[in-house]
Amino acid sequence: MTAMTDARTAADARTAAVTGATGFLGSRLCDRLLAEGWAVRGLSRPTSDRDGLGGVEWHVGDLADDETLRSLVDGADVVFHLAGIGLWSAGPETVWAVNRDGTERVLAACRDGDVGRVVFTSTAGTRRPQGDGDFADETDVAEPIGAYQDSKAAAEELVDRYARANGDAVTVHPTSIFGPDDREFTAQLLAMGVEPTMPAHLPGGLSIVGVGDVVDGLLAAAEHGTSGEHYILGGENLTFEQAVDRIADAADGSPARIRVPATAIRAAGPVAELVDIVADRRVFPFDREMADLATQRLFYTSRKAHDELGYEYRPLEAHVPDAMEWYRADVR
Ligand SMILES: NC(=O)c1ccc[n+]([C@@H]2O[C@H](COP(=O)([O-])OP(=O)(O)OC[C@H]3O[C@@H](n4cnc5c(N)ncnc54)[C@H](OP(=O)(O)O)[C@@H]3O)[C@@H](O)[C@H]2O)c1
Numbered sequence: 001m002t003a004m005t006d007a008r009t010a011a012d013a014r015t016a017a018v019t020g021a022t023g024f025l026g027s028r029l030c031d032r033l034l035a036e037g038w039a040v041r042g043l044s045r046p047t048s049d050r051d052g053l054g055g056v057e058w059h060v061g062d063l064a065d066d067e068t069l070r071s072l073v074d075g076a077d078v079v080f081h082l083a084g085i086g087l088w089s090a091g092p093e094t095v096w097a098v099n100r101d102g103t104e105r106v107l108a109a110c111r112d113g114d115v116g117r118v119v120f121t122s123t124a125g126t127r128r129p130q131g132d133g134d135f136a137d138e139t140d141v142a143e144p145i146g147a148y149q150d151s152k153a154a155a156e157e158l159v160d161r162y163a164r165a166n167g168d169a170v171t172v173h174p175t176s177i178f179g180p181d182d183r184e185f186t187a188q189l190l191a192m193g194v195e196p197t198m199p200a201h202l203p204g205g206l207s208i209v210g211v212g213d214v215v216d217g218l219l220a221a222a223e224h225g226t227s228g229e230h231y232i233l234g235g236e237n238l239t240f241e242q243a244v245d246r247i248a249d250a251a252d253g254s255p256a257r258i259r260v261p262a263t264a265i266r267a268a269g270p271v272a273e274l275v276d277i278v279a280d281r282r283v284f285p286f287d288r289e290m291a292d293l294a295t296q297r298l299f300y301t302s303r304k305a306h307d308e309l310g311y312e313y314r315p316l317e318a319h320v321p322d323a324m325e326w327y328r329a330d331v332r
Helices: 003-012 024-035 066-073 092-112 146-164 185-194 211-224 240-251 262-279 288-293 303-309 316-331
Strands: 015-019 039-044 057-060 078-081 117-121 169-174 176-178 205-210 230-233 236-239
Touching: 015 024, 015 066, 024 039, 024 211, 039 066, 057 066, 066 092, 078 092, 078 211, 092 117, 092 146, 117 146, 117 211, 146 169, 169 211, 176 185, 176 211, 176 316, 185 240, 185 316, 205 211, 205 240, 205 316, 211 230, 211 303, 230 303, 236 240, 240 316
Parallel strands: 015 039, 015 078, 039 057, 078 117, 117 169, 169 230, 176 205
Antiparallel strands: 205 236
């Protein structure tokens, strides 16, 4: 390539601003954007681990820092707002402040600046199937359970309002994301599949989507989504039992065989609430309503994303080798 084409390529590169760039999903998104020739700006807290993300232009601060947010988003063609926090790592007040108030600040910075499209990452949890065995779609808006869903639902309303007021914004709703570097859901599911010391798994079921497929969905939403619309980015719908057995087969482990009865999980709800209050520690399933949720089949359809964005997902087995390699090297 000549110096002139180099210069033209750099000038033509589209700019993405990514909040949550140092996270499990955000770091994969940054890798992909860089590989596809985007100029990538990332929001990073001073304490965030930025290893392995060379090539990103870092804007150091957090979601409470309006100046940093403005410099992050101004001039971006697409703002991918992924930063968020769950009840695994914080209490309800922090969860609300980061997920709802943080989104409000990102949108205010976008409104003040010169920004193309906002792609907001919510959760499939704000939607729920109407009955056991049904598949939820974007219209199955559910009464939020717990601070995480509550804050994400409130953030969705802000994004919808931004779109209605002549902003350009779409919302994506990933289901449970599976892939390397996720010490929460992925590590637990792999442990249930392959660790003889983890012989229990949950009743109920869920939609499991590979992290690479969600990245595809984010890019497709940026490219083809309709402003103001919502898209579920799901994967295979599996009972926990099926998921654990298939991970065990794919990873050549011994499948877990003992299932935790639904009654035991429901009983654990009040205990978790008590530990939370007394010891200021958050223990799954966090509270009674979450406990009940863990016993249900939470299945989703991604048909709208398929039809309108060209979104496709791969089966669980396609994602196990990479996740297993990371698990064996870093978690065990
Ligand atoms: N993982 C899933 O199964 C799943 C499913 C549905 C939706 N989602 C949503 O997808 C998004 C990404 O999830 P993830 O799994 O990648 O989570 P993650 O690994 O925990 O990453 C969260 C990111 O948000 C950043 N962050 C948290 N609080 C912040 C604050 N106050 N200011 C600035 N940045 C802050 C974190 O920074 P640090 O690096 O400094 O911690 C990190 O970069 C989240 O919005 C989540 O709710 C995830």
